[in-house]
Amino acid sequence: MSRKFVCTPDYPVADTPSGKIRGYLLDDIFVFHGIKYANAKRFQMPTKIEPWEGIKDALGYGWTCPTMRDERCGPEVMTPHRYWPKDEACQYLNVWTATLDPSAKKPVMLWIHGGGFADCSAIELACTDGTAMARWGDVVMVSLNHRLNILGFLDVSAYGEKYANSGNAGLADLVIALEWIRDNIEAFGGDPDNVTIFGQSGGGGKVCSLLQCPAADGLFHKAIVHSGIHVRRARPDAETSKILVGRMLEYLGIAPEEIEKFEEVPYKSLVEAYNAVTPAMREEGYAVDGWAPLANGYYQGYARLDGFYEHAKTVPTMVGSCFAEFSRHPDLYKKYDLSEEEIMAYLTERYKEDAGKLAELFKAAYPEKSLMDLLVLDAHVRYGSLDHIEKRSAFTQAPVYSYMFAQEFPFDNGKPAWHCAELPFIFHNTALIPVCQQEGVEKLEEEMAGAWSAFAHTGNPNHEGMAYWPAYTPETRETMVFCDESAPRADFDRELIALAKKHSLGFTI
Numbered sequence: 001m002s003r004k005f006v007c008t009p010d011y012p013v014a015d016t017p018s019g020k021i022r023g024y025l026l027d028d029i030f031v032f033h034g035i036k037y038a039n040a041k042r043f044q045m046p047t048k049i050e051p052w053e054g055i056k057d058a059l060g061y062g063w064t065c066p067t068m069r070d071e072r073c074g075p076e077v078m079t080p081h082r083y084w085p086k087d088e089a090c091q092y093l094n095v096w097t098a099t100l101d102p103s104a105k106k107p108v109m110l111w112i113h114g115g116g117f118a119d120c121s122a123i124e125l126a127c128t129d130g131t132a133m134a135r136w137g138d139v140v141m142v143s144l145n146h147r148l149n150i151l152g153f154l155d156v157s158a159y160g161e162k163y164a165n166s167g168n169a170g171l172a173d174l175v176i177a178l179e180w181i182r183d184n185i186e187a188f189g190g191d192p193d194n195v196t197i198f199g200q201s202g203g204g205g206k207v208c209s210l211l212q213c214p215a216a217d218g219l220f221h222k223a224i225v226h227s228g229i230h231v232r233r234a235r236p237d238a239e240t241s242k243i244l245v246g247r248m249l250e251y252l253g254i255a256p257e258e259i260e261k262f263e264e265v266p267y268k269s270l271v272e273a274y275n276a277v278t279p280a281m282r283e284e285g286y287a288v289d290g291w292a293p294l295a296n297g298y299y300q301g302y303a304r305l306d307g308f309y310e311h312a313k314t315v316p317t318m319v320g321s322c323f324a325e326f327s328r329h330p331d332l333y334k335k336y337d338l339s340e341e342e343i344m345a346y347l348t349e350r351y352k353e354d355a356g357k358l359a360e361l362f363k364a365a366y367p368e369k370s371l372m373d374l375l376v377l378d379a380h381v382r383y384g385s386l387d388h389i390e391k392r393s394a395f396t397q398a399p400v401y402s403y404m405f406a407q408e409f410p411f412d413n414g415k416p417a418w419h420c421a422e423l424p425f426i427f428h429n430t431a432l433i434p435v436c437q438q439e440g441v442e443k444l445e446e447e448m449a450g451a452w453s454a455f456a457h458t459g460n461p462n463h464e465g466m467a468y469w470p471a472y473t474p475e476t477r478e479t480m481v482f483c484d485e486s487a488p489r490a491d492f493d494r495e496l497i498a499l500a501k502k503h504s505l506g507f508t509i
Contacts, residue, residue, distance in 0.1 A: 013100075043166040068274070078433075098135060102186040151169065179219060204227055229304065323377065332412070365493045382404070398459075447486050467486060
């Protein structure tokens with residue numbers, strides 16, 4: 001089958017207020033890869049791109065942010081990955097759109113990648129390519145890279161005024177990207193007054209952070225959090241950060257009064273210094289692990305524990321997670337060959353005196369599943385998500401919708417949905433993912449991609465191709481469970497999750 005590709009010296013070109021940008025047309029979608037949306041000096045706030053003359057190319061993905069650990073191989077049948085060259089000047093975004101008509105006013109969906117606040121990039125997961133969603137969901141899709149880990153969230157504020165918000169540099173990149181969307185997205189057919197931010201895992205955490213960031217007020221209008229609410233996101237406090245940076249400077253041979261030299265140290269040397277000084281600090285009792293925004297006025301703190309920022313209460317929001325997330329059990333593949341008595345032996349080993357009650361609650365919540373799946377039920381991300389949803393639903397200015405992705409996949413004799421498993425369905429990209437090739441996948445994909453795009457259009461995820469999804473309220477506690485037979489379930493797993501949480505290992509992402 002032949003496909004259409006067009007890229008001439010002057011077409012397709014988006015005429016933005018900053019200057020002209022050339023992409024390419026593939027079939028019916030205009031694609032722009034690697035648009036620079038900001039500049040930034042290390043540990044400092046980002047600045048806008050200056051206008052230019054002529055036409056700039058956006059034909060290749062921009063730099064991704066350097067990370068503190070090397071990439072790792074994994075089971076690519078589940079979540080295929082892609083990697084790209086890295087550089088600190090990583091403020092680049094990508095756009096997919098069906099039109100360059102400034103009057104089109106299509107909803108805009110900004111995808112924020114996961115990897116905690118430390119790793120990954122806009123293109124790392126192959127299933128988050130925006131082409132299909134731009135076409136099928138009738139939206140303008142945007143994704144971006146921004147500063148992470150040491151570059152994005154190390155608090156250097158004790159060493160100079162220009163570093164006052166260094167603990168939120170990565171978050172500030174997201175804000176200035178939203179400003180870029182406000183100022184330029186009409187040239188790509190988008191509506192700057194109808195922007196939805198959505199992200200998974202750490203990307204969900206970044207969505208939560210933007211909801212708590214006054215500088216982002218009015219720059220987006222709806223929010224979706226995928227598997228992004230856990231325990232409080234750990235980060236060193238101000239005093240610990242001062243000591244940490246001081247020891248890093250000492251390791252690098254930089255005097256505090258020569259702090260500007262810290263801006264020029266090669267990234268690998270920064271990582272080496274951090275890894276060299278943190279073991280002793282841990283032994284001394286300092287909490288030095290974890291990257292997250294810094295509550296300092298710019299960011300208002302972690303909503304479910306510190307309270308919801310007023311503007312966050314007015315933004316329609318969707319929050320959900322996957323059935324198993326990070327949970328695994330080596331014998332799960334046996335689940336359809338075991339008797340209930342044999343399964344209960346596994347459950348008793350795992351859950352001790354609570355095994356019987358948990359089995360009863362699990363059967364009521366998930367009657368269609370093998371009881372063995374209780375061994376991998378996520379009780380950590382779902383616990384945090386439920387707590388957030390319950391507290392957010394107390395405010396009636398805008399709705400909050402709860403979902404659970406509970407699909408089983410044809411892998412290892414029936415694998416429950418893991419961390420990232422929902423993304424091919426959201427992006428209408430199941431055709432790209434080997435493990436998604438199963439009977440009925442098209443129906444579930446259209447339910448989910450349809451719900452996400454409907455929410456971007458209207459703030460309500462309901463559409464004709466799925467069962468009615470009510471907003472979550474303290475009275476009804478409805479959660480849409482997406483699976484072979486998607487349907488809402490009322491207050492179906494709170495008691496189950498609360499009891500299972502006692503036995504959860506717990507983690508932060």
